[in-house]
Amino acid sequence: MTGPLRRIRALPLRSRLALLVATAVAVAVAAVAVACWFVTKAQLEHQRDETLRNTTVEGDYLNRLYAYCQRATSLPPRSDSGLTVQLIDAQGGICINPDSAEIPVSPTDLAVVNHEARSVLHSAVDKDGVKMRVFTYPVKATQPGTAPTDLAVSVARPASEVDKPLSTLAWVLLLVSGIGVIGAGAAGLWVARSGLRPVDELTEAVEHVARTEDLTVRIPVEGEDEIARLSRSFNSMTASLATSRDRQAQLIADAGHELRTPLTSLRTNVELLARSDETGRAIPPDDRKALMASVKAQMTELASLIGDLQELARPDAADPGPLQVIALHEIARTALQRARLRGPELTLTAELAPWYVRAEPAALERAVVNVLDNAVKFSPPGGTVDVVLHRGELTVRDHGPGIPSEELPHVFERFWRSPSARQLPGSGLGLSIVARTVQQAGGEIDLRPAPGGGTEAVIRLPGAPQPPPEPPLG
Known part of the structure; x- marks a missing residue:
């Protein structure tokens, strides 16, 4: 059984569908044909038996037949074409026309003669080997000058009267069923080809994408069925892949552009230091100190840029790390301490009300x-x-030059930097990382012009002013 199933599974899908349809139709047609044959058989046999039960042989014919068997009269004519009539006496003797084959007497026939049964209906085979259907009932035969004799008359018809039509019907049903199965197989193949045409188009599109990496391929969508949903899903997938590839290419191009400047500056400074060592011409102490400071600054900028790139290289759907209940006010206080070190000449004011959020601590602090x-x-x-x-609303407001309104829609894009900030250190990735971290924590960020000048950054995070209670132990 495993072998045929394995061979069926190896067939193409349309062939399996056509085979499935043909098999289902064959089973249904076979069931209907068999049921039709048995119902017809039962009806024909019932009609034949009822005809035998209702058959009455005239008494005059029975008397003449009995007299003929007693060698008293000449041969009587047959009472009915195709009908066998024989008389049975109490000793099992048979009286029948010579042109009819005798039917063996059964014990049930004798029971009718002896008045032990009213009538019997059974099957028998005559001496010529013909299968007969026999109905036996009691009668009385009379001869002139004698008392009536208790006899039984058996009326029989050939079983072929029913068997031949049933055989013909069986062949007709078999022929019709065969034609139906072949037609169902052809129809199933046609339906499979028509129904799987969108799947063929989808397969060709997938093979084309795999062969050419062309993600602009789209499949026409028709209707609202499962194939249409599959086509829409494929189109959505290719569109997402194309967008992802474009973003990847843009990220690589932007990263290369951003890395070029610090690498070029670093290479220039290192070459100056190397040429000084090779030629033996010492660089003045002040210039050497400034050169080393520049190298250190470029290395710091490179490290920061690489860290930002690693953060952005993580997929948006990736696990951001274990979420914990953390105090946003404590993170803001720690960030303020670091900000004061970077701008010692600035005044940083803070009003931090307690607020607890669920987020990744390191990412939110960054x-x-x-x-x-x-x-x-x-x-x-x-x-x-x-x-x-x-x-839950963290507002950071500066009093700088502010951001023009036409530049606000771009501030969260990767590597985007306003024209006024291109001369300042930075990679243009900071706000992109901020927006991503805040969104992963379930919050939102907004950057807008502040009243009176400057810029106001607002971070909103869901949480509570108090930490949630600790779960009970055990």
């Missing part, structure tokens, strides 16, 4: 630090940065 770093970077010397945390 996001808050990036926002404060931007505020410090764009604040004028001696300026003020105001930090307020109230009911």
Whole structure:
């Protein structure tokens, strides 16, 4: 059984569907044909038996037949064409026309003669080997000058009267069933080809994408069935893959562009130091100190840029790490301490109300630090940065030049930097990382012009002013 199933599974899908349809139709047609044959057989046999039960042989014919058997009269004519009539006496003797084959007497026939049964209906085979259907009932035969004799008369018809029509019907049903199965197989193949045409188109599209990596292929969608849903899903998948590939290519191009500047500067400074050692011409101490400071700054910028790229290289759907209940006000306070070190000449004010959120601690701290770093970077010397945390809304406001309204839609794009900030250190990835971290924590971020000048960054995170209670032990 395993072998045929394995061979069936190896067939193409349309062949399996056609075979399945043909098999289902064959089973249904066979069931209907068999049921039809048995119902017809039962009806014909019932009609034949009822005809035998209702057959009455005239008494005059029976008397003449009995007299003929007693060698008293000449041969009587047959009472009915195709009907066999024989008389049975109490000793089992048979009286029948010579042109009819005798039918063996059964014990049930004798029971009718002896008045032990009213009538019997049974099958028998005559001496010529013909299968007969026999109905036996009691009669009385009379002869002139003698008392009536108790006899039984058996009326029989050939079983072929029913068997031949049934045989013909069986062949007709078999022929019709065969034609039906072949037609069902052809119809199943046609239906499979028509129904699987969208699947063939989808297969060709997938093979084309695998062969050419062309993600612009789209499958026409017709209707609302499962094939249409599959086509829509494929189109959506290829569109997402194309967008992802474009973003990847753009990320690589932007990363290469951003890395080129610090690498070029670093290479120039290193070459100057190497040429000084090779030629023996010492660089003045002040110039050497400035050169080393530049190298250190470029290395720091490279390390920061690589870290930002690693953070952005992680898929958006990837697990951001274990989420914990953390105090946002404590993270903001720690970020303020680091911001004061980077802008010692600035005044940083803080109003931090308690607020607890569920997020990844390291990622959220880095996001808050990036926002404060931007505020410090764009604040004028001696300026003020105001930090307020109230009911889950962290507001960081600087008093710098601000961001033009036409540039606000681009501030969260990767590697985007405003024209006024291109001369300042940075990679243009900080706000992208901030937006991603805040979204993963279930919050949102907004950057807008502040009243009176400057920029206001607002981070909203769901949480509560108090930490949730600790679960009971055990």
